Amino acid sequence: xxxxxxxxxxxxxxxxxxxxxxxxxxxxxxxxxxxxxxxxxxxxxxxxxxxxxxxxxxxxxxxxxxxxxxxxxxxxxxxxxxxxxxxxxxxxxxxxxxxxxxxxxxxxxxxxxxxxxxxxxxxxxxxxxxxxxxxxxxxxxxxxxxxxxxxxxxxxxxxxxxxxxxxxxxxxxxxxxxxxxxxxxxxxxxxxxxxxxxxxxxxxxxxxxxxxxxxxxxxxxxxxxxxxxxxxxxxxxxxxxxxxxxxxxxxxxxxxxxxxxxxxxxxxxxxxxxxxxxxxxxxxxxxxxxxxxxxxxxxxxxxxxxxxxxxxxxxxxxxxx
Amino acid sequence: xxxxxxxxxxxxxxxxxxxxxxxxxxxxxxxxxxxxxxxxxxxxxxxxxxxxxxxxxxxxxxxxxxxxxxxxxxxxxxxxxxxxxxxxxxxxxxxxxxxxxxxxxxxxxxxxxxxxxxxxxxxxxxxxxxxxxxxxxxxxxxxxxxxxxxxxxxxxxxxxxxxxxxxxxxxxxxxxxxxxxxxxxxxxxxxxxxxxxxxxxxxxxxxxxxxxxxxxxxxxxxxxxxxxxxxxxxxxxxxxxxxxxxxxxxxxxxxxxxxxxxxxxxxxxxxxxxxxxxxxxxxxxxxxxxxxxxxxxxxxxxxxxxxxx
Numbered sequence: 001x002x003x004x005x006x007x008x009x010x011x012x013x014x015x016x017x018x019x020x021x022x023x024x025x026x027x028x029x030x031x032x033x034x035x036x037x038x039x040x041x042x043x044x045x046x047x048x049x050x051x052x053x054x055x056x057x058x059x060x061x062x063x064x065x066x067x068x069x070x071x072x073x074x075x076x077x078x079x080x081x082x083x084x085x086x087x088x089x090x091x092x093x094x095x096x097x098x099x100x101x102x103x104x105x106x107x108x109x110x111x112x113x114x115x116x117x118x119x120x121x122x123x124x125x126x127x128x129x130x131x132x133x134x135x136x137x138x139x140x141x142x143x144x145x146x147x148x149x150x151x152x153x154x155x156x157x158x159x160x161x162x163x164x165x166x167x168x169x170x171x172x173x174x175x176x177x178x179x180x181x182x183x184x185x186x187x188x189x190x191x192x193x194x195x196x197x198x199x200x201x202x203x204x205x206x207x208x209x210x211x212x213x214x215x216x217x218x219x220x221x222x223x224x225x226x227x228x229x230x231x232x233x234x235x236x237x238x239x240x241x242x243x244x245x246x247x248x249x250x251x252x253x254x255x256x257x258x259x260x261x262x263x264x265x266x267x268x269x270x271x272x273x274x275x276x277x278x279x280x281x282x283x284x285x286x287x288x289x290x291x292x293x294x295x296x297x298x299x300x301x302x303x304x305x306x307x308x309x310x311x312x313x314x315x316x317x318x319x320x321x
Numbered sequence: 322x323x324x325x326x327x328x329x330x331x332x333x334x335x336x337x338x339x340x341x342x343x344x345x346x347x348x349x350x351x352x353x354x355x356x357x358x359x360x361x362x363x364x365x366x367x368x369x370x371x372x373x374x375x376x377x378x379x380x381x382x383x384x385x386x387x388x389x390x391x392x393x394x395x396x397x398x399x400x401x402x403x404x405x406x407x408x409x410x411x412x413x414x415x416x417x418x419x420x421x422x423x424x425x426x427x428x429x430x431x432x433x434x435x436x437x438x439x440x441x442x443x444x445x446x447x448x449x450x451x452x453x454x455x456x457x458x459x460x461x462x463x464x465x466x467x468x469x470x471x472x473x474x475x476x477x478x479x480x481x482x483x484x485x486x487x488x489x490x491x492x493x494x495x496x497x498x499x500x501x502x503x504x505x506x507x508x509x510x511x512x513x514x515x516x517x518x519x520x521x522x523x524x525x526x527x528x529x530x531x532x533x534x535x536x537x538x539x540x541x542x543x544x545x546x547x548x549x550x551x552x553x554x555x556x557x558x559x560x561x562x563x564x565x566x567x568x569x570x571x572x573x574x575x576x577x578x579x580x581x582x583x584x585x586x587x588x589x590x591x592x593x594x595x596x597x598x599x600x601x602x603x604x605x606x607x608x609x610x611x612x613x614x615x616x617x618x619x620x621x622x623x624x625x626x627x628x629x630x
Binding site for chain 2: 030042050125131140156158188192197252
């Protein structure tokens, strides 16, 4: 390191470092204050999960309401686990997530490998651009795309069913097809994104490895199994851990807007996130909503740590932390 | 040189998949790409179909009759729509500017290895990715304590910070800004803010563009925040207006300048279906046009964010 710096430090003593620290603190300040108010302050609100939240009429404010609400122990949690709908929403949340983690992984790794094999760079770029497009749209917009096909009177599918003399399905009343519809919608929106992530990892692989493999007589298939997949492993694992950490959190936008808030569909479209929202806004059951959110957070945290520690045991380098 | 290129290409050809396989690959990917864009094209076609055509044969790729009436209605009854268009642009521009500024400041301090509280603030930020209060407490704090209700702040403030963007920005600083540069600037007597905005920011433009675009996209597509904190139609962004129209097609008319008996009359003649689809088209068009230009930045950002996150 250059000498002048040392001498300068020696002369100005601790003052310069102190000034630097203060200036850097002012840089962190806006972000830190935001995090404090919008992320840490609500953490104290978790106590609501153990209370029968009522508005304190004499002097209503959030703090007063919380202080004067009666503590009810674990009653809110009991309610969540004893209603018949609750196990459905838990099943839906975990089921969809597990299925989509797996499907998304297989489809996007396959697509990424396919994309990397296309020799015409322009075509590859075109594919990439088109399949990434849905990622940029909101679920509200996507819900109208779905509506265009499934609308009970004018939808394309309904019209086709009519003209083929089939029984017309009332898509927004019949919950059976929805697991398939939601799965397709989810893949449609997210596959492009993860494909591009995997493709970036594939393009980072040293081509000489493939050349060596092909000289040794490895077929294309063997090259994929023994060169490409092992190189993708860290990426697959990272995305896997992150997704497992979110296994109790559903994509709210998808489950809220695509089924158009249709009651008959709840058995297959209600997830914990939509339940939390409905409990909070529609039935105004703040305590239960908070309790459900808390369970989500704790389970998510445990899953994240669990997945990470399993990965660390198997392959130390791939783990997240 | 030329010879080198051809031999390279030949060797690349040698180890590439056979032509039939490549054709199959192209067909599979091509089909998926079609699925990705066809819904939008379909909705656009519906928006240009006449109401008669829709009544007769439903939504179709080949309407019996084309028509601009949906867009005509949008122009005539557009008060709420223009208001929402303005809101969306306003929120996107103001929100993106503020959040990028906060993100640059925060991640720059985290990037500085000589920052005394670096470890603390890194943890302070990234812990929120793993644990939080949940929706209900966050909602109550924002609404009751911070006054985020029926104002523009309610649509901007809750989205200002995303730890992912801080990871992206910090990683970008780490990979492009040499520590010697900061030391040299400090020796030359440049203050911390001067160093950041005169020296670091100009060389970090690609990273800043990435974060800015990710933010802009998030603000443009946001409707959940509006659903939580906004009741007054004056503040509805486009996406939420569209959300509202899922159940109440006449929402647009009821919130226009038309009054009294006229309202029911207009609602009766409204080309409801094509009107909704026209609104979808008007939301997607800005993204569809801007997308090819900014996808490069978004890709680089998302790649960094997911690998380091």
